Structures are given as C-alpha cells and as structure tokens.
Amino acid sequence: MTMNHDATFRERVHEFWGWFPAQAGQLTSAVKSENPQENLESFFDQVREKIGGLAWAFGPGSTEDTLSFTVTGEGEKSRQLLAQYWSDQAVPVPGWDFHCSRQATPAEHLQAIKIQVGEANVDVDTVMIDTEVDEENQAVNLQAWHPAFEHLEENDRYRIAFLLLDESLGEYGTQTKLGKIDLRPGPEDQPLAKPLIELPMYLASVWAEKGWEESSPLEAYTGYQAEPTDDFVRSDTMAGYTNVPEVVIAFLDNDGKLPEDPVAGTGAAFMFVKIDRGELPQDHDPMAIRTEIELEVARRLAGGGGYVIGGATGTDHSYVDVVIFDGDRSIAAIQEAVDMTHSGGFEILPFFPAE
Numbered sequence: 001m002t003m004n005h006d007a008t009f010r011e012r013v014h015e016f017w018g019w020f021p022a023q024a025g026q027l028t029s030a031v032k033s034e035n036p037q038e039n040l041e042s043f044f045d046q047v048r049e050k051i052g053g054l055a056w057a058f059g060p061g062s063t064e065d066t067l068s069f070t071v072t073g074e075g076e077k078s079r080q081l082l083a084q085y086w087s088d089q090a091v092p093v094p095g096w097d098f099h100c101s102r103q104a105t106p107a108e109h110l111q112a113i114k115i116q117v118g119e120a121n122v123d124v125d126t127v128m129i130d131t132e133v134d135e136e137n138q139a140v141n142l143q144a145w146h147p148a149f150e151h152l153e154e155n156d157r158y159r160i161a162f163l164l165l166d167e168s169l170g171e172y173g174t175q176t177k178l179g180k181i182d183l184r185p186g187p188e189d190q191p192l193a194k195p196l197i198e199l200p201m202y203l204a205s206v207w208a209e210k211g212w213e214e215s216s217p218l219e220a221y222t223g224y225q226a227e228p229t230d231d232f233v234r235s236d237t238m239a240g241y242t243n244v245p246e247v248v249i250a251f252l253d254n255d256g257k258l259p260e261d262p263v264a265g266t267g268a269a270f271m272f273v274k275i276d277r278g279e280l281p282q283d284h285d286p287m288a289i290r291t292e293i294e295l296e297v298a299r300r301l302a303g304g305g306g307y308v309i310g311g312a313t314g315t316d317h318s319y320v321d322v323v324i325f326d327g328d329r330s331i332a333a334i335q336e337a338v339d340m341t342h343s344g345g346f347e348i349l350p351f352f353p354a355e
Contacts, residue, residue, distance in 0.1 A: 240312025
C-alpha cells in the first residue's frame with residue numbers, strides 16, 4: 001500500500017514499520033557502500049512519503065556490527081512528540097538501532113567534527129566555554145567563544161554552536177541540561193575556561209554531585225498567565241500549562257493566528273477542546289473538571305491517537321490541548337471522553353485552521 005497525503009500520522013508510521021524491516025539488508029549495504037548518497041536516493045523518497053515533515057539520519061549503531069536510523073524533531077517539541085511516537089512503534093530489526101533524537105557523538109569521535117568558517121576550523125577543541133551552575137532551574141548556563149565568531153552574524157554563531165552542542169550532548173542533552181547560552185567572538189577575563197570537548201564530562205559530574213535526575217524535554221511543562229480579553233477564540237485564557245509553548249503560548253501571543261503549522265504535511269494536528277464553563281454546576285470546581293477531562297482524553301488517545309499537551313482556564317471556558325495522530329478517529333475518541341466527563345457544551349478546534 002502506498003500512503004497518500006490524506007493518510008494520518010498513525011497510518012504513515014504503521015506503514016513505515018511494515019516497510020523498513022524488508023529493506024534492512026539492502027539499506028545496510030547501501031550505507032556501507034562507497035556512494036551511499038546515490039544508493040540511498042530511492043530510500044529517501046520512500047521515507048519522505050511515509051514520515052515527511054520530520055528529519056532523519058543514518059549513523060553508527062551501538063556495536064561495530066550495527067547501524068542506526070534516527071528520526072528527529074530538530075529541537076522543536078512540536079515535532080519531537082511525533083518522533084517519540086514513531087520510536088514507540090518501532091519493531092526489532094537485526095543490525096539496526098532506532099532513535100527519536102540526535103544522539104551524542106562518542107568522545108573518541110568527537111574531535112573529528114569540524115566546521116569550516118573562512119580559514120578557521122570551529123570544533124570542540126577550539127571553542128572555549130565557561131559555565132555557571134543554576135541550582136534553581138537544575139541547569140548549567142554557558143558562555144562560549146571562538147575567534148571565528150567575530151566574522152559571523154548572530155544567527156550563524158548560534159547555528160554553529162548548537163550543531164557542536166548537539167554533537168557533544170545529544171539533542172535532548174542540549175535542551176535539558178543547558179540554561180542560558182551566550183556567544184561572543186573572544187574571551188574577556190575567563191580564568192576557568194575550558195574547551196567544549198570537556199563539557200559532557202563536566203555536566204555528568206554536576207548531575208552526579210547534585211543528585212539531579214536525567215529528563216526528557218517532552219516531560220518539561222511551562223506555566224503561563226494571560227490577560228483575558230474577548231478579541232479572538234480562547235482569548236479569555238487566564239492561566240495554563242503546556243509542553244509545546246511554541247504552539248500554545250504563541251497562539252495567544254499572536255491573537256489566535258499562527259503563521260506556520262510545524263506539523264503540516266505529517267498527518268498530525270494540534271487541537272484544543274473548548275469547554276463551556278457556564279454550564280457547570282456552581283458547586284463544581286472548574287479546575288477539577290478540566291483535570292478529569294484531561295485524564296480521560298489522555299486515556300482514550302493512548303495507544304496511537306495522540307497526546308494531551310496541556311490545559312488552560314479562562315473566564316468563560318476551560319481548555320484541553322492535544323496533538324492528534326489519527327485524524328477523525330482521534331477526534332471521535334476525544335468527543336467520547338468529554339461526553340463521559342462533562343454534561344455541558346464543548347467544541348474541538350484546531351490551532352491551525354485550514355485555509
């Protein structure tokens with residue numbers, strides 16, 4: 001079966017895992033060939049058809065005899081949720097490891113990674129850093145500098161720095177362990193400076209000393225407050241929480257009009273349930289009712305329908321936010337969950353309405 005553009009994300013992922021194992025032997029030969037890019041072109045076309053909208057890469061596996069295939073949201077939680085679901089559905093394939101985020105490069109290979117800027121190499125040995133432990137946020141703030149930064153625009157500095165940080169710490173490590181990141185062309189008075197290659201070991205020692213637990217960025221939620229208005233749908237929001245602020249908080253900051261859907265073309269969608277609080281009995285706690293609805297929606301979506309990504313309370317409505325993977329079937333599951341826990345009116349609305 002060939003998936004079409006109307007297929008849901010769940011269907012596309014199911015198709016991928018039904019297809020990949022049969023290609024594994026051929027892929028192994030292609031990746032190890034002298035011209036992997038040319039030999040993998042038809043494979044790339046198939047991946048774009050099945051999980052387009054996400055980034056992917058081949059790499060070494062956990063042993064000398066294995067390879068890895070990584071699907072990544074490239075540091076954006078909106079797409080990392082999709083990569084996580086893809087990974088959760090993985091089937092065992094001999095000779096292959098699968099990851100849903102970019103992995104840290106082993107220390108013995110890290111020094112080989114160099115980025116050419118003019119006549120200078122920017123790498124983990126020549127980028128110098130200074131660090132500051134942020135106890136309150138359980139993170140390490142970072143200052144970094146390199147002479148080549150003087151000739152780069154700010155965006156290019158950060159792009160290069162994050163490439164090297166992701167290689168050093170992995171995609172999730174960069175997100176969860178680092179706080180503020182400040183880049184500059186050259187050092188001021190930094191007597192404790194060290195090369196970037198030492199950062200992974202330094203962070204490991206900090207986490208061990210503090211007894212901090214490793215975490216996933218998908219487990220981190222952001223609380224927010226807003227000034228209620230009646231200007232647009234959901235503008236009555238007073239407070240809420242989310243683990244995808246680039247969608248939910250941006251929606252409020254932009255008066256309900258977001259310029260670009262981060263999961264467009266994937267078969268997934270960000271939506272929210274708008275629950276009429278006016279129909280709740282006066283002796284019922286709106287927060288408790290919303291929590292009950294959130295839990296039931298999460299239960300109904302478990303197994304492939306999507307995830308609950310947060311919720312909010314407004315002056316007139318409560319909201320439950322979701323990312324759905326299975327189109328109309330996911331929406332039906334949400335409707336059943338709300339009907340079961342709430343006798344009043346509600347709507348299920350998209351964060352990114354169709355044009």
